[in-house]
Amino acid sequence: MRSCFLVAAFALISARASADASSSDKAAAEALFDRGVTLLRAKEYKEACAKLETSQRIEPAVGTLLYLGECYDRLGRTASAWATFREASSLAQSSGQADRAKVAAQRADKLEPDLAYLTVAVAPEARVSGLVVRRGGEVIKPDLYGVSIPADPGEIAIEVSAPGYESQSSTTTLSARDRRTVTIPPLKAVEGSTPPANEQKPEPELTTSPKRSTALPHETVTPERPSSHSNTGHVVGVVIGGVGLVGVGFGSYFGVRAYQKNRDAKNLYRCSGDICLDSGGLSLTNDARDQARLSNIAFAAGGGLLALGIVIYAVSPGQSQSGLLVAPSIASNGAGLSVQGGFQ
DSSP: OOSOOOOOGGGTSOOBOOTTSOHHHHHHHHHHHHHHHHHHHTTOHHHHHHHHHHHHHHSOBHHHHHHHHHHHHHHTOHHHHHHHHHHHHHHHHHTTOHHHHHHHHHHHHHHGGGOEEEEEEEOGGGOOTTOEEEETTEEOOGGGTTOEEEEOSEEEEEEEEOTTBOOEEEEEEEOTTEEEEEEEOOOOBOTTSOOOTTOOOOOSSOEEOOOEEOSOOOOOOOOOOOOTTOOHHHHHHHHHHHHHHHHHHHHHHHHHHHHHHHHHHHHHSOEETTEEOSHHHHHHHHHHHHHHHHHHHHHHHHHHHHHHHHHHHHHOOOOOTTOEEEEEEEETTEEEEEEEEOOO
């Protein structure tokens, strides 16, 4: 749950690092920074990022990097946000700004599990003189061939060119946590040109490896159907359903905690819109986000187990010698176990 994305209050008063910048450059950087923050609050993220990027180029500063990382995060540019927060943490640490370094490192750590990675590999026979490989318009250095590099989710263009060879292009689409490899085959020589002596017959198209995700696979449990002479399936269903109810209970607890902490952050500290501008509010809202994440996980797991318990109970035959029927039940006001029948 991304209820409130934060940058510490002290990021507003950015400590400019370049003492050699001219007065006009400093004024321009400050104006761009202020405009970028205003656009960020107005949720004009694309324009905000452009202003903050230019401000950072003119006069690098930790505060600008923090807001720029926030802006990238809201645009869904996970890898760019992660790299920017890491840069901010390093710059803050080297300049003795421990609080800012901690904030930036925490934001980078939260983004890291969702990073997507793209590897661009070049076949040995494709490494001809003058070969240029671009990823998203940026040239990939040869020492980065075959290296898995974080990339922003979305469609990425791969372009390959070399003197005397036909250019090739391909696109690949990344989602969060994807790990993908694009292999560059030998280029086709332009008709009439003289290819290198070790040139091999090229393949016409780029090849992309199948999509692989680092996310943990979803595990499904298929219960065995017990014998008609046994009531084991009913017991298993009730037990699993009960565990599910416990999970739902935990989800409710953490949800209430998240609401309370988020409310305190808004009431006790200076929060404007989606951005909280006080370090105390930052701590409370980070706690609220963590509690909300635990609530979502508990609700999802508990609800799944409760549903699974109901299914197992429903499809399991058996004999109830006592004439009692015990089953999980769900109502508009909650979940529980229902008991029907009587002793024989």
